[in-house]
Amino acid sequence: MADDADVIVVGGGLAGLVAATEIADAGKRVIVVDQEGEQSLGGQAFWSFGGLFLVNSPEQRRLGIKDSYDLALQDWMGTAGFDRDDDHWPKRWAEAYVAFAAGEKRDWLRAMGHRIFPVVGWAERGGYDAMGHGNSVPRFHVTWGTGPGIVEPFERRAREAQKNGRLTFRFRHRVDTLMKTNGAIDGVSGSVLEPDSVERGKSSSRKIVGDFSLRAPAVIVASGGIGGNHEMVRQNWPKRLGEPPKFMISGVPEHVDGRMIGITEAAGARLINRDRMWHYVEGIQNWNPIWPRHGIRILPGPSSMWFDASGKRLPAPLFPGSDTLGQLHYIMSTGYDYSWFILTQSIIKKEFALSGSEQNPDLTGKSWRMTIKRATNKGAPAPVEAFKKNGADFIVRDNLADLVSAMNVLAGNDLLQHDHIKAQIEARDREIINPYVKDAQVMNIHNARRYVGDKLIRTAKPHRILDPEHGPLIAVKLNILTRKTLGGFETDLDSRVFGSNGAIIRGLYAAGEAAGFGGGGVHGYRSLEGTFLGGCLFSGRNAGRAAAKAAG
Ligand SMILES: Cc1cc2nc3c(=O)[nH]c(=O)nc-3n(C[C@H](O)[C@H](O)[C@H](O)COP(=O)(O)OP(=O)(O)OC[C@H]3O[C@@H](n4cnc5c(N)ncnc54)[C@H](O)[C@@H]3O)c2cc1C
Numbered sequence: 001m002a003d004d005a006d007v008i009v010v011g012g013g014l015a016g017l018v019a020a021t022e023i024a025d026a027g028k029r030v031i032v033v034d035q036e037g038e039q040s041l042g043g044q045a046f047w048s049f050g051g052l053f054l055v056n057s058p059e060q061r062r063l064g065i066k067d068s069y070d071l072a073l074q075d076w077m078g079t080a081g082f083d084r085d086d087d088h089w090p091k092r093w094a095e096a097y098v099a100f101a102a103g104e105k106r107d108w109l110r111a112m113g114h115r116i117f118p119v120v121g122w123a124e125r126g127g128y129d130a131m132g133h134g135n136s137v138p139r140f141h142v143t144w145g146t147g148p149g150i151v152e153p154f155e156r157r158a159r160e161a162q163k164n165g166r167l168t169f170r171f172r173h174r175v176d177t178l179m180k181t182n183g184a185i186d187g188v189s190g191s192v193l194e195p196d197s198v199e200r201g202k203s204s205s206r207k208i209v210g211d212f213s214l215r216a217p218a219v220i221v222a223s224g225g226i227g228g229n230h231e232m233v234r235q236n237w238p239k240r241l242g243e244p245p246k247f248m249i250s251g252v253p254e255h256v257d258g259r260m261i262g263i264t265e266a267a268g269a270r271l272i273n274r275d276r277m278w279h280y281v282e283g284i285q286n287w288n289p290i291w292p293r294h295g296i297r298i299l300p301g302p303s304s305m306w307f308d309a310s311g312k313r314l315p316a317p318l319f320p321g322s323d324t325l326g327q328l329h330y331i332m333s334t335g336y337d338y339s340w341f342i343l344t345q346s347i348i349k350k351e352f353a354l355s356g357s358e359q360n361p362d363l364t365g366k367s368w369r370m371t372i373k374r375a376t377n378k379g380a381p382a383p384v385e386a387f388k389k390n391g392a393d394f395i396v397r398d399n400l401a402d403l404v405s406a407m408n409v410l411a412g413n414d415l416l417q418h419d420h421i422k423a424q425i426e427a428r429d430r431e432i433i434n435p436y437v438k439d440a441q442v443m444n445i446h447n448a449r450r451y452v453g454d455k456l457i458r459t460a461k462p463h464r465i466l467d468p469e470h471g472p473l474i475a476v477k478l479n480i481l482t483r484k485t486l487g488g489f490e491t492d493l494d495s496r497v498f499g500s501n502g503a504i505i506r507g508l509y510a511a512g513e514a515a516g517f518g519g520g521g522v523h524g525y526r527s528l529e530g531t532f533l534g535g536c537l538f539s540g541r542n543a544g545r546a547a548a549k550a551a552g
Contacts, residue, residue: 001215005029005168006551007544008188008216010175010260012036013043014533015512015540016222017154022544024161028551031214032158032167035174035193036255039200042151043224044252044513045533047201049299049355050143050150050363051121052109053530055102057141059120063453065137069102072139079124079133080524086272089490089498093519093539096493097531100538109537112153115144117363117371119453123299123529124324127317127444133526134323138453140530146364147357150533172196173212175260178219178267184506185267189213201290203254218507218547220495221269222540225485225513226258227251227279228291233482238275241329245337249283249295251355251483261514264489268499269508273487273521281327281339282320283481287390295481296359296387301351301458302441302448304343304476305425305465309336311416313424316440320351325526328480339478340407340416342425346470348388349380350460359383374457393477400425400466403473410477429464484532486523488516495543511543512536 009016012034023030055072126134143149161167172193179187192210226232237244286294300320362370397403404418431439448454489510490498497508517535
């Protein structure tokens, strides 16, 4: 039977788009199949903040940050904690990926018109020792234009390839089976879903109106992770984190359904590290939701005080922005699946950023005029103020007693004692007047303000939480928000998928979140952030180039 293309790519998210454009640019014919409509092209990346992990970039150097491949690799390995036989390929991917981030990544993107906001963010700051978890220096480079700005160059390349006939999109085509002949994958088959003009990100109809099959000597699975499927998240929940949370919100659209993972496994592919995932602990329910259970992650600066459900301050170094997995571990150990921030208006104004392209109209709209207001405005950015006003998880009060009783009402229990919270805040407030202190979180705040980027737009001037001048007081109930799948299909550096017998499955490639962002889990247990989009770029590129080369 004649082939329909040289390569079929399952998934029109970032990884799939990168792979497909590399294939088309190599002169080969490629079909991109996606269950969603054309309006959803770009998948999760469109909604993303567009943060990219780069090492020793001109943006870092301009801000006086001294970074290097060796320092970044030290951080990556300390963060990943690779400790399994299955980590052979993930570790090799990690070394290659850090080299990419320290090497050609920025120039490759720049040549396609990609640009970066000049203030580099400092995510996952750790707080252990030099070989432990976290970024030693700021490395989170926000795309000018956020998520849409990272999709745009690849969509443009894809549209050009579409015009010259090398790339074909098949939207509303849902793959149900990978076809196999003599042990080699050679096509896909599935269901045609009814047309649906639903807005991007909203759940689309699953009504089947036909079926299809397509043949090609190579198939790249770039179907994303499992974060939109809470049942699957719970099934794969790691035992080391205790029972899965009873209540979770979704940081991803419903199409991140994990369905293709089982389909690919059924074709013999080897899924590794399925118990590694990256969910956030600073999730807030979106008052204006796009997808089901839509939650937004707060990207917090370092000053909010963090309390567990019983009102006990989280232990050092579990400060905002330090160690996502450590925080998740701690919170799950309390027997409750939520925690609290208490902060002031001065802190929210400077330190709250919300992850997501739609929550950052200034950066997404590439408006310098609006972006500059982040540093000069009296209030918080408009989307943050809107959450403060409308968000189900926000409480604003003039005094602590009222705040604490409203927190108890919101939680539906009486776990929080005003005196207990007050004593902890007052103790912290006594430490704030000296620039040298014992309280590790206050030390962390002083450390942050020595970095010009943080001082400018991310870390409030140290002040007493109970100082009315900085009020009103704000409490935020923080939920667990599903997002990224760290495990995935085991692949070699050409993104070729291994079978359960340990041999490469001919014709099968995997990229992006479905491949654990490379190799089956390039992050190990934890991430340094900004590494997911980058993992899609790198693994999508490797998969596309290798599949095109194999096509002769
Ligand atoms: C709000 C938000 C903020 C984020 N911010 C950042 C950030 O700042 N930095 C960062 O590094 N990462 C960030 N991420 C993560 C990053 O965006 C994702 O991990 C990445 O985009 C995943 O891309 P992907 O191509 O692997 O998968 P996806 O984007 O999920 O695309 C997969 C595609 O496959 C299709 N598909 C699935 N199954 C089938 C099937 N059976 N048949 C046909 N099609 C199928 C889906 O419809 C989808 O279009 C963020 C994510 C979100 C949601």
